[in-house]
Amino acid sequence: MVVDDATAGNGMPVHSYRLSTVVPGSVTGEAVDYELADADLLHKLHYLRAVHVFRAPAPGAAAVTVRDLKEPMFPWLDMYFPVSGRLRRRQAEADGEKAEAAAGRPYVRCNDCGVRIVEAACDATVDEWLEAEAERGGLSKALAYDKVIGPELFFSPLLYVQVTSFKCGGMALGFTWAHLIGDIPSAAACFSTWAQLFSGKKPPAPTLRDPLARPPSAAAPAGVTAPPSVKATAAPVGDHWAVPITRDMVPFSFHVTEQQLEGLQLGRQVGTFELVVALMWRALAAIRGPDEEEATRTVTVVRTTNPVPATSGGRLGLTNEHRIGHVIAVGPSSPAAADVSKLAALLAGARLKGVGAVAAAALAGAEDADVVVYGANLTFVDAESLDVYGLELGAWRPAHVEYAVDGVGDGGAAVVHRDAGGRGRAIAGVVRRGEADRLRAALRDALRVA
Template identity: 35%
Template sequence: MVLEESSVVYDVRLSSVGPGRSTGSDVFHSPGGLDLAMKLHYLRVVYFFESEVAQDLSIMKIKDAMFTWLNPYFITCGRFRRSESGRPFIKCNDCGARFIEAKCHKTLHEWLATHHWPSYNLLVSHQVIGPELSFSPPVLLQVTEFKCGGISLGLSWAHVLGDPLSASEFINSWGQVMNNLGHREHINIPRPVPVPGQPGPEKDPFSAKRIDPVGDHWIPANNKKMDTFSFHLTNSQMNYLQAQIWGPSLDQTPSFESLCAMIWRCVARVRPGSEPKTVTVFRPDPTNRANDIIGNNQMIYKVEAGSECCIVDTNLSVLASLLADQGVDERKQIEEAIERDEGVSDFFVYGANLTFLDLEEINVYGLQLKGHKPTFVYYTLQGVGDEGAILVYPWPKGSTKNNGADGKFVTMILPEDEMLKLKSELKLNGLLLEGN
């Protein structure tokens, strides 16, 4: 079933919500090199809550909680400017997050039953920063009320603010305020302009692709039309996959790397003559948070199979071991490349190579309302380059859907002309069931 996109979501209203406490004048935040490397990317997350959870949850109550919630997150409520050198910075002027209210003609369960992933764009803003920096909010929140009384909360998060761990902690803390569980006292301290370091090597890192200047419209241009597809993998499917790769051995590579190895080989099969020999793997780094509650600290690994390697013919255990053990963290090189140009050059990272994003250590279901976790959470990215990106994160434990099966959820953002053949490969290898 396909949703009628022109009318299914209606009565859209816009406003802004900022911190209840004034930040003051002349407060500025300077994103670091890793932040600026991610400025053309956007994280989009949609949380779904049943009607009994959303009951009595008025827009006024939601906004009231946001005034308190955004006090320590005042940086997210600012607007971008450029310094005389052209480097972007945030003026912390309390302009606020954009708040969107909408209604949906479908019930929550009717919506979730469609599996029509492009329609999820209707539940979260896809506005990007620019072309007028001073009017572009880096955070947009959309509350959509379904016909049954259930709601969705869509978070649009400019990646220049921080990585998925930052975004997850950001939205989860709103739930704590809504539930009257208090609020973290720690406030993110705005960063000054970085002090120039020793010049790094002139060669750009493999994990970040330099592009022609985009000016003040922060979105990369694709050479190919991209498509998005998502699917659920049950624990039984994952166990079968692990057995395929490792047999009865107890010494198995973690499931994320095993799954990505299979997807890597499937993608290679649909790209004859141009199979990806080098991929990028993103993982959260919770140990490197410093004093920030937002910021891009995720590990960015370059994983090379070697120019002589044929991915299609390589044993899956070898690919999985490469992903688990042979990655080179390129954060330092990426930061040096950005700072070498004083933060004014434009790069993109997701989709510069085939990219795997590990969200399994993110508290995906940590946003709770009235003690209830979301029925379902949907993650995707905007601004992915032509090589594509794969997101992997947990399926809700003990979900009433699929008879309580746990497992993983996968979102794939790849060139549209590859998607049909890739689905066939996924089915042949047991990752995709008939009907998905």
């Protein structure tokens, strides 16, 4: 099997896929159900992709095998048992009249079916891969298994872990995570817990909400409609949880160095996230042209919240707790002609709401509404506060990390997080086919001028 995507023709196919399953080390229990909050179901069509690339161990050091990686997964999945479950729907006739209103609502049956492990190979060294990624971008997509939930909910894993071996002895870990079980900070904390177990450390146990209690829904005020940051699908998707799109979408990535960022910030009193995505907003508005001027005036902003460690009384569990909002560029001129500082100031002033409140308005009491968050408009995700390079396998630190969202609508989306040094920024996005090379060239030109 060879991945065929935007990276085709780069001479680095990923192939030789082998699938297996890892389950929790102990039985979770009888008929344990993990109830999903409205904030979780708001993201049921979306997925998170996290890729960590490691160079080969030093000469003489022991190589890491797939069996070594699997060993700490048994106690890890004991801690995060809902991740091993499978989705079900409420049946009114089985649950009684009290559950009539909840008929069809998805939940996770914690039946210990496990997470899927994918072994693959890449015909390149890590250094060759990193060089190609820096030049072209978008290569991380092939290092995380591309699979959505459905069309049979009963058999769809909520997490895939792909282990890709490079010919030099290096390795990539790619996680494909169903967004409905947690946002980027939740996913990062979960993956880091596994890495700590691998390294022989004893991480704090995650604080999961009571799996048997349905989290309360945030009541939307009467007459409130879904905000522009969220849009309903044109037709129900049923049990095949993929965002309906009319355009071919491809991965995009770009690195803004510390030096480029310093030049961009000169004389500007706004944050790095706002400046970086303002450049991308302006460039894509120019690429999409006057026919889509009105559509590109509105962008969605998602800000992640960095969880407090459980040892400090915080939550290290599975939650969707980010904030969502939107901004509209008003005025006679298109965002394509706007000053970067003005767009950045507009983004900085975005009024954001907790995801629970957004879900209450978007779902409006429906138990199984189909909505799009990422890509409903051009969407930017602020993940700057996260230490995405914190996942270390003993003394083995990743050479490259990328966090991105998949299952993105036609508007496209991008996640911005810190680079390996912590001072530059990495952009990992999904854009329309034909836009990636033009966007990369536009960003390079803009940063050169800055």
